[in-house]
Amino acid sequence: MSSAYAIEVDTLTKTFGRLKAVDGLSFTAEYGRVVGFIGPNGAGKTTTMRALVGHIRPDTGRAHVAGRPYRELTDPLGTVGAVLEAGAMHPGRSGRNHLRILARQGGIPARRVEEVIDGVGLGRAADRRVGGYSLGMRQRLALAAALLGDPAILMLDEPANGLDPEGIRWLREFLRGLAAEGRSVLVSSHGLAELALMVDEAVVVAHGRLVVQQPLAELRRLVGGRTVRISVPEPDRLAALLAERGHRVLGCAGDTVTVGGDDARAVGRVAFDHDIGVDRLLVEEPSLEEAYFRLTAGKESIR
Amino acid sequence: MSALTRAELMKLRTLRSTWVVLLVLPVVAVVTLMDAALDPVEHNTRIVDFMDVSLAVVSVVVAAFAAALVGGEFVRRTVGLDYLAVPRRVPVLAAKVSAFAGVGAVLGLLSALLATVVAAPIALGRDVVLDGPGDAVLRVLAVTAAVAALSALGAAVGVLVPHPAVAVGAVIGWQIVEMLLGTALGIGDYLPIRLVTTVAHLGGTVPLPVAFGLLCLYVAGAVGVALLVGRRRDLA
Numbered sequence: 001m002s003s004a005y006a007i008e009v010d011t012l013t014k015t016f017g018r019l020k021a022v023d024g025l026s027f028t029a030e031y032g033r034v035v036g037f038i039g040p041n042g043a044g045k046t047t048t049m050r051a052l053v054g055h056i057r058p059d060t061g062r063a064h065v066a067g068r069p070y071r072e073l074t075d076p077l078g079t080v081g082a083v084l085e086a087g088a089m090h091p092g093r094s095g096r097n098h099l100r101i102l103a104r105q106g107g108i109p110a111r112r113v114e115e116v117i118d119g120v121g122l123g124r125a126a127d128r129r130v131g132g133y134s135l136g137m138r139q140r141l142a143l144a145a146a147l148l149g150d151p152a153i154l155m156l157d158e159p160a161n162g163l164d165p166e167g168i169r170w171l172r173e174f175l176r177g178l179a180a181e182g183r184s185v186l187v188s189s190h191g192l193a194e195l196a197l198m199v200d201e202a203v204v205v206a207h208g209r210l211v212v213q214q215p216l217a218e219l220r221r222l223v224g225g226r227t228v229r230i231s232v233p234e235p236d237r238l239a240a241l242l243a244e245r246g247h248r249v250l251g252c253a254g255d256t257v258t259v260g261g262d263d264a265r266a267v268g269r270v271a272f273d274h275d276i277g278v279d280r281l282l283v284e285e286p287s288l289e290e291a292y293f294r295l296t297a298g299k300e301s302i303r
Numbered sequence: 304m305s306a307l308t309r310a311e312l313m314k315l316r317t318l319r320s321t322w323v324v325l326l327v328l329p330v331v332a333v334v335t336l337m338d339a340a341l342d343p344v345e346h347n348t349r350i351v352d353f354m355d356v357s358l359a360v361v362s363v364v365v366a367a368f369a370a371a372l373v374g375g376e377f378v379r380r381t382v383g384l385d386y387l388a389v390p391r392r393v394p395v396l397a398a399k400v401s402a403f404a405g406v407g408a409v410l411g412l413l414s415a416l417l418a419t420v421v422a423a424p425i426a427l428g429r430d431v432v433l434d435g436p437g438d439a440v441l442r443v444l445a446v447t448a449a450v451a452a453l454s455a456l457g458a459a460v461g462v463l464v465p466h467p468a469v470a471v472g473a474v475i476g477w478q479i480v481e482m483l484l485g486t487a488l489g490i491g492d493y494l495p496i497r498l499v500t501t502v503a504h505l506g507g508t509v510p511l512p513v514a515f516g517l518l519c520l521y522v523a524g525a526v527g528v529a530l531l532v533g534r535r536r537d538l539a
Contacts, residue, residue, distance in 0.1 A: 016539060047539070054390050055383055055538040071390035082387055088380040090318065097317040104310040105388035145384065 003067025006031050006153045006184030007052060012061035013208075014047055021047040023208035024061065029186050029201075031152065034179045036199035036216075037188035038292055044208035045188045046084065049155050053082050065153055077106035077149030083156045086142040091131030095122055095141045098130060102145055116144040121170070135162025143171075154178060156187045160194055172198045196288035206296045220286045222295075226262040230271065231255045231280040238276050245270060255279065307394055311402035315372075324368050325410065331364070332357040332414040333421050354418050355500055358446060361414045362499050365450055366457030367474045369403040373461025374470035383538050396533045400458045400526050407454020408447050415446035415503075442505060448515070449499040452522045456495065459522070462529035465536075495521045 007029035014022045022044040029035040037045050050056045051063040054070040065080050066073065073079045089098050099113045117126045120140040130138065139162050146154055154175075160168050175185050175198055189195045195202070202219050204211040214222060227250060232238050239252045247267065248260035259267050262283045271278050286294075315321045335357040376382040376399075385395045419439060457474055464470040478496060485491020492501065492508045498521075501507045501514040509517070 050538065053387060055386060057535070057537060073390065076390055077388055080387075084383060085380050088383055090314075090375075090379060090381055092319055093314075093317050097313070101310050101313050101317070102384055102388055104306060104313060105385060107306060 003064070005029065005064075006066065007035075007155075007186055008062070008064045008067075009048060009052070010062050010064075012048060012051060012063050013059045014044075014051060014056060015059055021208055022051070022058075025205065025208060025210055026061075027203045027210055027213045029153075029184050029203075031184045032179055032182045033200045034175055034185040034187060034198055036195040036202040036288075037186055037205070038192065038195065038202055038288075039188075039205035039211075040296070043205045045205060046157055047208075048205075049082070049084055049157055049186070049188070052155060053080065053084070055084070075149070077102075077108060077151065079149070079151055080153045080155065081146030081149060081151040082154070083139075083142040083146045083159055085157070086135070086138045086159075086161065089130045089138065089141065092129060094127050095130055095133070095137075095144075096126040098141065099126075099144060099148060103148055106149055108148055112148060112150070116147045119147060120144040120174075136164060136167050139163055139167075143174075152183050154183060154185045154187075156185065158189055159187060160189055168194055192289040192292055193287065202288065202291075204292060204295055211295050216288070219288070219291050219295075222291070225260070225286070227284050227286070228259045228261060228264045228267045229280070229282050229284055230257050230259070230264075230267055230278060232257070232271060232276050232278055234276055238271055238274075241270050241274055242267065305394070305398060305401075307389060307398035308401045308405075311398045312405065315402060315406055318372075320368075320372075321406070324364070325406075325413070328361055328364055328410055329413040329417045332361050333417050335360050336418045336422055337425070354415075354422065354446075354503060357414065357418055358450075358500060358503050359496065361410065362450055362453045362496060363474065363478060365407050365410050366453045366460070367471045369407070369454045369457030370461040370464070370470035370474050371467040373399055373403070373458045374465055375467040376461075377465030378467060380538065386538070392534045393530050396462055396530050397526075399462070400455050400529070403458035404451045404455040407457075408451035410454070411447040411450025412443065414450070415443040419443060438505065442503060445502045445505060445511070445515075449502040449518060452518050453495070453499060455522050456525050459525040459529035462533045463525075493517060 005028045010026050012022050012025045025044060025048060039045050047056065048063065051058050052065055052070065070076065070080065096113065096117065099116065100110060103110060103113050117123070120143050122137065122140050122144060125133070125137055130141065133141065139159060143159060146156070160171055163171060172194065175187065179185055187195070187198065196216065199216060201213070201215045203213045212219065230238065232255060235252050235255050235257050239249050239257045242257065242259060243249050250258040250260050264281055264283050268278060268281050336354055386392060389395050460473050461470045464473050481491065481494045481496055485494060485497065491497050495518060498509070498514045498518045501509050502511065502518060505511050506514065
């Protein structure tokens with residue numbers, strides 16, 4: 001590992017015609033962490049990942065992996081594994097041959113092909129033509145290709161696409177395992193709920209710019225922290241009583257009152273003291289999805 | 304042979320379409336040759352005259368095949384995987400051209416050998432000049448080299464026109480352009496596809512070394528431009 005950071009993006013800008021896909025984006029990713037790369041369609045995630053592996057040339061700024069531009073790496077597949085497009089495979093070729101070709105190009109021993117096939121659970125399907133694969137199987141094959149060189153850095157663009165719930169769970173545990181081995185994983189996804197269970201840190205982008213880069217817990221705190229939700233038969237009355245006693249009532253919808261903070265005992269006590277029956281009482285963390293929407297709504301950059 | 308060229312050959316080996324072309328094209332070459340050879344209206348005086356049409360078919364199909372497969376790599380974005388394995392693009396693209404030159408050579412050799420074997424007995428029964436053994440060998444080698452050159456040219460077109468259908472259209476369209484240029488400017492003998500025929504004839508209006516040199520120059524020029532363009536193109 002020639003750099004403290006696995007991934008360094010510094011004031012990266014890329015324009016396609018009149019469209020500024022990435023606009024002065026900067027962030028880093030450390031080894032041993034899973035970093036979620038989050039943003040809506042057209043936010044510049046894929047363009048950034050492509051710049052990191054040298055598929056596109058930035059107009060300005062730099063995109064380094066392991067401390068240098070991708071094209072200067074002496075062992076690219078052994079340094080970075082990337083899944084930028086799960087469909088990038090010839091439908092007429094078997095999965096095993098797809099991997100064998102990549103191994104040959106990268107100077108990787110053929111036995112490693114068998115290891116990664118087993119590792120991603122492709123098994124006997126490896127000898128079938130890729131054209132007959134489901135999207136989930138293609139994702140697994142693409143992941144196998146990324147792991148071929150046993151890289152310390154992984155970049156995965158929407159790796160959960162097409163995976164069934166079992167596959168998503170497998171992916172989550174797989175990526176966590178890779179990070180536990182000291183690898184850096186940069187993963188973009190639209191499935192924010194899934195990412196929340198997968199990542200240590202989030203890089204939120206919108207309109208090609210950085211919105212925020214924070215550890216997940218810090219991100220949740222940043223967007224408002226925990227809330228207490230209490231479901232009762234008389235929500236309006238309870239909301240008024242809570243407000244009288246200085247609680248920050250955030251909303252009242254249906255039979256549920258939402259209160260800022262995490263003092264569920266105090267909220268429950270107010271209901272009990274006024275003989276209001278409690279159907280449900282729980283403390284909630286803001287979801288990554290909520291955090292994302294709160295951060296990106298009307299605030300293009302808070303960097 | 305470099306690891307990259309071996310990988311490119313492996314790509315071709317692991318596709319059914321390659322084997323279909325390898326098996327079918329020599330047969331097509333023989334059928335078109337027999338069609339010309341058995342035509343009572345034709346008054347060919349040399350055995351190589353029989354081969355003209357089949358050689359043209361083989362050359363164009365081989366170039367179109369190369370253009371389609373290389374152009375397809377850009378549409379399917381599999382070329383992105385090549386660039387992940389080897390970020391320096393020029394060796395990657397050069398390996399593709401070399402691999403297709405190799406496939407072209409095999410197809411050229413098979414077609415030329417089959418054509419010679421089939422044409423000889425037909426020619427024996429007619430008033431046709433047979434090649435001496437030296438000329439026959441030289442002709443087979445010349446056709447092999449010329450088809451290899453056209454295949455490399457097709458691969459270069461595939462890099463320049465990164466879409467299989469458009470790349471094939473460009474190869475076929477070039478034939479028409481060549482005919483028009485040949486007619487309008489009288490330079491047909493100096494253009495690539497006609498040069499293949501000239502090489503197969505071991506010379507004509509243009510002497511063999513000049514024809515072969517020109518063909519190499521066309522290939523080098525097209526490959527050079529393809530490498531320059533491919534090296535800088537964004538895979539967005």
